[in-house]
Amino acid sequence: MALAIRDVREHDLDAVLALNNAAGTGILATDLDRLRHLYEIAHYFRVAEQDGRILGFLIAMRQDADYASQNFRWFQAHYESFVYIDRIVIASQSRGHGLGRIFYCDVQSYAEVRVPLLTCEVFLEPRNDQTVLFHGTMGFQEVGQQKMEEGPKVSLLARELPSFPFVRERYLEHGGLPKVEWLAERQRPIDGVGAAA
Template sequence: MTEIIIRDAREADFARIVELNAMEVQQTSSMDRQRLIELAQLASYHKVAIVNGRVAAFILAMKENVPYQNDNYAWFAMRLREFIYVDRIVVDSAFSGLKIGSRIYAELFDFARVHGMSYIACEYNIQPPNPASKKFHDKFGFQELGTQWLANGTKEVSLQAAKV
């Protein structure tokens, strides 16, 4: 049986987190070590999933009212009072089938409940399409609140929220 441990991210994990992000950059956005340090300082929820001693996944999420300069975060900040915004979640495809993303999200929902947050917010690409992310978020009760074009009109995202 494979042991999966979800814990707070540490600086020692940062090289692997940057590597994982690079593997899925078409679905997230680029992030070098310096950018990760900046995001980690804003994050209220920054976890990694460890499988057999290796970082297999990570999540970065920010509560409302942090000075995060991001179009999607700003969109939610204009519409929701209490929320935590999932900036990115990445699971190494080598570990697919272990339901790591689902475990991370289950813990995120618990965190949001304990801290009195009303919504978990996120976005995923609809142009270019990301059907895996849509299916994953549908499972957790996320609903589309709107859409917006980003990256000079090359990417359209579905802005999603789930009631905690």
């Protein structure tokens, strides 16, 4: 069966949590309550599914999210408008096959019609040169560093989205994006009941 990138569903959260906590030192472990909070606030939360198995996920949010992450707050303090990649996890057996690039292309297509910047961080302790190189080849530049209160030192990265000025001038300043499915926002739950309008 073909690989599908789709919005997360609530019943996926147990599988997402297991993937997150099996990822190793490059991803901070979490618990179901924190993951559920991300599920409720994330503007972009997609999974890769094949043959009924979740092979990976990426969580991202815009600058107005109610999120206490120290790294997210750093970007809020320095930039007016952005999409922040909080985490990406690929199952160990699926690494090295381009799934990370597929996710980054997908989140970029979400971001570039809404904001001028795509942001994230990578751990510098322990340094993972494969991760650093991956982000460099995807066009990210270091814009700062900081030591997390309960974690490692990180490199804060941003990528300018060259399509955004065109989208802003042609659409966002003249009534907004077209009403087509591929441009629609994720339907997020409100207070744990139903979906956002």
